[in-house]
Amino acid sequence: MKKLIVFDLDGTLAESKQAIDEEMAHLIADLLDILSVAVISGGDWSQFEKQVLDHLPANARTSNLSILPTSGTKFYRFTGQWAQVYAEDFSESERSTVLQSLDEAVSEAGLLETRIWGDQIEDRGTQITFSGLGQKAPPAEKAKWDYDHVKRNTLKALLDKKLNNFAVRIGGSTSIDITRPGVDKALGMRRLAEQTGIETGDMLFIGDALYPGGNDAPMRDAGISSIWVNDVAQTKLVIETLVKSNGGQVSLATTN
Numbered sequence: 001m002k003k004l005i006v007f008d009l010d011g012t013l014a015e016s017k018q019a020i021d022e023e024m025a026h027l028i029a030d031l032l033d034i035l036s037v038a039v040i041s042g043g044d045w046s047q048f049e050k051q052v053l054d055h056l057p058a059n060a061r062t063s064n065l066s067i068l069p070t071s072g073t074k075f076y077r078f079t080g081q082w083a084q085v086y087a088e089d090f091s092e093s094e095r096s097t098v099l100q101s102l103d104e105a106v107s108e109a110g111l112l113e114t115r116i117w118g119d120q121i122e123d124r125g126t127q128i129t130f131s132g133l134g135q136k137a138p139p140a141e142k143a144k145w146d147y148d149h150v151k152r153n154t155l156k157a158l159l160d161k162k163l164n165n166f167a168v169r170i171g172g173s174t175s176i177d178i179t180r181p182g183v184d185k186a187l188g189m190r191r192l193a194e195q196t197g198i199e200t201g202d203m204l205f206i207g208d209a210l211y212p213g214g215n216d217a218p219m220r221d222a223g224i225s226s227i228w229v230n231d232v233a234q235t236k237l238v239i240e241t242l243v244k245s246n247g248g249q250v251s252l253a254t255t256n
């Protein structure tokens, strides 16, 4: 029997950047009653608060919940209140190398946009993210900007040359993420094992991007038991099954 259920966030527990719905909030609480649960995502802590934590029922057993922002390079646990256990932040020199290279590469690639929404560069401590049109650009503008990946492939090629000691990845619809090499969700799972004392063999991962090249694929490549879901509705069915098969109770009738 698995002891710890790990979820991806966007596309799995909730629509991209949206809050979990009431049904999902109750299902997560039902699961927390009987098993340990973790959520891992490329987003930062504030995103987990907005999308998940603010919506859980007041009686949810959050002491059984681990939160792993920025692909597990940060780790939060609830001990009376939410507290950061660790953050593998860039050093000052790593940070300035990345920011300088990014400035150069963006202008060399001709991607200095005249109209942006919010900051184009976001420093998440353990990860620096470039968003072509800014963090808060409207989805319709984002969808048009680099639909064929040409802009980001150009930028990535320039960055790969300048940043030998870092990993440069294309993500989202307009963004590029820069981390230390080897930072992915599988590393997050190893950190989770260290923190909880639960071996990766006793974990089950549930995510929507387990296809080759997807940001959940490192889980499968690392040999972690995984369930590939198409959408939030399928995740609900999986949770309901997990709750019932582990002797728990579903508190709110599911509608699908």
Ligand SMILES: [Mg+2]
Binding pocket: 008, 009, 010, 011, 012, 207, 208, 209
């Ligand atoms: Mg996802």
